[in-house]
Amino acid sequence: MNGLLGKSLKHSLSKDIHQAFGCGDYELFETTDPVAFLQTNPIHMVNITIPYKETLIPFLDELDPHAKRVQAVNTVVYQASKWIGYNTDYDGFLASLDHYQVDCKDQIVVIIGHGGMAKTAHDVVSQKHAKAIYHLVRTKKYPGDVSFEEIMSVQDAKIIINTTPLGMFPHEHDAMPFSLQAFPQATTYIDTIYNPLFPSWFLEAKSLRLKAVNGLFQLVVQAKRAREIADHKTLPWSLVDQVYRSLYLKQLNLVLIGLSLSGKTTIGKALSQKRNLPWIDTDHWIEAREQRSIDNIFDTDGEPYFRQLEEACINELALSRGMIISTGGGMIENPKIIQTLKHTSLLIYLKRDITPVKGLDITGRPLFKFPEMMMKREGKRLPLYEETADLMVSANQSVDQIIHEIEAFIHEVVNR
16 A cells, blocks of 8 residues: 555545655545554555644654754655655655745854654755754743744844645635745745645745745655655656646646636636636636626626625635636725635736727726726726736737747746
């Protein structure tokens, strides 16, 4: 048996990764008693995740040097009647620093958390010659710990690393315990979370113009190393890049935003065909759910009810990955919707000029029945689109030109 052992694994992408690396029987094993699970199942190799990376140490017969040094394992192999623990998180985190060109030398580093991944990150940045390393925790246990209440004492940190599940699916909308603005000298934020792609602190780091790194590349590399240990073979590094890009795209939604009549439906359909991904138009979703037209919803129940339906639509779609989503023009005014989309999506703004509606087909666009009010609303929305968008594309181009710009941007993001 091969698989992932943990308490709750709804967030995990490990099965997809290990299957891509050639392990066809990899499964997810949720348990509250990892020792009993290992003792009663025919295990070949299991990866270990929260909260068992440290608690399994006493059960194991041997540890590799990295695991022994930090007293945390994320890979266990049964071999020659022995349970052997490895720390391939070390390989993954080290590779991630190198991949994203994060230089820890002579830097002050703050690691959020003090679990197994935190110890591994500490070991790596220490070997990368960090000037000082602090652990930011709710409750202090060890020298070098700083409580959340004492955060001002480490405000000169340059690199911030989150090793906790704060912001991880399905709790990505939970309030974070502090803001990254507490670190005014920070240049880099690293998150070990990979689902969602863009956790809350990651998004804040981007807004503060910090270098922001998520945990997906680390996850892929540590899985590669685990497979090499379990299968006694070396996998080509090119396979890492291939698996990483494939997985990134599978987890990424592309969301088209912009004023009504900017071509979001047309571009959504074209992108869907180009990338072979499912496409959803939120207005169509609402009409299908309500079994009536947008015009009827507005006329019968009013705009506030329609806005509630929009929010329900996005909350449902946010559970999916690898989709093209065309949105209604008014969604931009709902910050809850935008924040929900930001965790999993690139927001692509199709920019058109504010145009009088005379002569245009306004079927299914009830607000266009009042041209002056609609143009005023559009003027209000324009800066919101520009502020929110990850990419802005002129809608006054051919479909092919727009798709080309979007494809180039996606390639840039995935290969950063």
